[in-house]
Amino acid sequence: MPENETAEFRPAPPRASSTPWIIAAVLACAVGAGAAWWFWLRPVEAPVAPPPVASAPEAPVAPPPMPEASGPQNPVDALAPADTALPAVAESDKRVAELLAELLGSDxxxxxxxxxxxxxxxxxxxxxxxxxxAPSRMWPVQPMPQRFVVDGDGEGDAPTTIxxxxxxxxxAFLTFAEAVPLEPAVALYARLYPLFQQAYEELGYPKRYFNDRLVAVLDHLLLAPEPKSPLRVKLTPVNTDVPNLRPWVRYEFVDPALESLSSGQKILVRMGPANQARAKALVRDLRKRVATSELQLPQR
Structure with a gap:
């Protein structure tokens, strides 16, 4: 699981103490990007605004690609009407920031x-x-200074573990995520949904729907395994004489089944069992609200 740009596996000296960090998710509630963000870890480098990039489904661990459809499977208008006076996505930053501040607080x-x-x-x-x-330069969260911590240095017979x-x-951040008011957050997501759909089409999905992708990813995250700690990690070997100034990006799980997980599932696993349970509870709650095809099923 070399993290390239993700920098989650960034070890401090062995057995060093650690302070809380960011879990990016319930903001997804705030504007519909999926509870996932409050669970995703911070970038280390200064992020840059990502340009639209077309990408095709690739990893076998990913949710199955959404098929082209004549209409959304989970229509957002079932949640709340969209704002009819939204700016184009390229000019939306100021308005989105204002609405987020109203919901979450400017601080x-x-x-x-x-x-x-x-x-x-x-x-x-x-x-x-x-x-x-999941390249960190594209994350919607502020970089934070805390480092990932491992026990053991890989020397001798002692394993290196998270x-x-x-x-x-x-x-602290899970507590904050749990405090986000989901009902008004999902309503705001629906209000701003045309912007998310436009951005999703810019990624290269002109005949697919972002809310359907959101539901699929939430379902995928809920399938993350729940192994018990401690989890063994190792440094990916590099055959080069050039000094490696960022060795923390070379950590990967020893267990090949864990190493084959998607970026989002790995993040949930690295959080530890108790935190993963809290994170999944948030994901389930959000999914209940945005999976509108199920909301529309007739009562029996």
Whole structure:
């Protein structure tokens, strides 16, 4: 699981203490990008606004690609009417930031989010969470200074494992995510949905629907395995004489089944069992609200 740009496996000295970090998800509630973000970890490099990039489904761990359809499977207008006076996605940053501040508070938005290119960041990140890589430059969250911590240095017979102290990094932000009011958040998502759909079409899906992709990714995240700690990791060997100035991006799971997971499922696994349970509870709650095809089923 070399993380290239993701930088989650960034070890501090062995057995060092760790402070809470970011779990990007319920903001997905706030504007529909899927509870996933509050669960995804921070980027290390300064993020840049992502341009629209066409990408095709690739990794076998990803949710199956959404088929072209004559209409959405999970129509958002079942949640709330869309705003008819929205700007184009390229000019939407100011309006989106204002609405996020009204919902979450300007201090929390400033602390945790990147509002520049926010809609495109959200769409790209949700789409990538079911794939092998979720580049951190596309995440809609602020970089944070805390580092990933491992126990053991890989020397001798002692295995290198994810430190149990890492779990504490997520607690404060899971609490914040759990406090986001889902009903008004999902209503705001529906109100802004034309922007998310436009950004999704820019990614290269002109005949597919972002809310359908969101539901598929949420379902995929709920299938993440729930192994018990400690989880063994190792450094991917590199055959080069050039000094590696960023060795933390070379960590991967020792267990090949865990290493083959998607980027989003790996994040859930790395959070630890208790945090993963809280994160999945949020994902389930969001899914109940955005999976409108099920909401429309007749009562029996």
């Amino acid at each position: 929390k938005v400033a602390s945790f989010l990147l509002t520049e290119g926010f809609v495109r960041r959200v769409v790209a990140t949700v789409d990538n969470l079911g794939r092998a890589q 430190a149990t102290t890492n779990a504490a990094r997520y607690s």
